[in-house]
Amino acid sequence: MRAPSAWSVAVRLPDGRITARRDQLARLSERRRVARIPLLRGIFVLGESLSLGFKALGWSAMKAAEEEEEQITRGQIGWTMALAFVFFAGFFIVIPALAAGAVADESGLVFNVVEGLIRLGLFVGYIWAIGRSAEIARVFEYHGAEHMSIHAFEAGEPLSVESVSRFPPEHPRCGTSFLLIVVLGSIVVFTFLGIPDNIVILVGSRLVGIPVIAGLAYEVLRWSGTRPDGALARILAAPGIWLQKLTTSQPDESQIEVAITGLLVALDDVQTGDVVARGGVPAVAMAVRDEVIEGRP
Numbered sequence: 001m002r003a004p005s006a007w008s009v010a011v012r013l014p015d016g017r018i019t020a021r022r023d024q025l026a027r028l029s030e031r032r033r034v035a036r037i038p039l040l041r042g043i044f045v046l047g048e049s050l051s052l053g054f055k056a057l058g059w060s061a062m063k064a065a066e067e068e069e070e071q072i073t074r075g076q077i078g079w080t081m082a083l084a085f086v087f088f089a090g091f092f093i094v095i096p097a098l099a100a101g102a103v104a105d106e107s108g109l110v111f112n113v114v115e116g117l118i119r120l121g122l123f124v125g126y127i128w129a130i131g132r133s134a135e136i137a138r139v140f141e142y143h144g145a146e147h148m149s150i151h152a153f154e155a156g157e158p159l160s161v162e163s164v165s166r167f168p169p170e171h172p173r174c175g176t177s178f179l180l181i182v183v184l185g186s187i188v189v190f191t192f193l194g195i196p197d198n199i200v201i202l203v204g205s206r207l208v209g210i211p212v213i214a215g216l217a218y219e220v221l222r223w224s225g226t227r228p229d230g231a232l233a234r235i236l237a238a239p240g241i242w243l244q245k246l247t248t249s250q251p252d253e254s255q256i257e258v259a260i261t262g263l264l265v266a267l268d269d270v271q272t273g274d275v276v277a278r279g280g281v282p283a284v285a286m287a288v289r290d291e292v293i294e295g296r297p
Helices: 040-067 074-104 108-130 134-154 175-191 199-225 231-247 253-266 269-278 283-293
Strands: 006-012 018-024
Touching (some): 074 199
């Protein structure tokens, strides 16, 4: 969970207990002047989101390993992330390019459109495929619980399990929507670049170009976010909401409880006081927050 001044992650341990961590994190624009510059700020936001995601995954993995009396080193986590990056480059950049090159002849337009459509198909297909595993299906349930708790918080409703359960698991500001817009935007932007001379230039241009496209996508989403009821905002949100039918699922009550805990831990004292005043907050969520704020393990 990312709040204005902190980020948090909550997990349920194998023994059934919930634990969480909280780290102070001021707005990116307050820490880096360059992050206030349009287009560049989107790249910084993407980088920070990936960094926080890796930290959260690494911490949760280590908590699980502690309970199972295993050891996961930072080196192992680093190698895992490196392999994930190599897989990304091979699966979502090299394969679409090679497939497009086989059918495009000399047409740069055909090459880039086919490449983009294949990348989009691989992206959606990959998400669908991993969702067939029980482990990732459970992750998608937690993803839905996260969105539902945020919906309840933003609507001013109680953060009780019952109240949160009434909201949909899809959310228009999900990172899934952002990624989908980047994939679709790449089809348009790369069309103007023609066919790269060799595979090195192709991979390099995509690795450099995708962050630039992310910067453009961020500005569009940021602008539309100031007009949430506008037509553009609804159009931009629609593909992401459709894709979230794959990346989110209806969670059970225990998962919603973890999501509420994570949200409470991220909030500051004033926001937490407002949430508590609404009533219905699970006692375990408040207990975990108190432990984290007081610095107890």
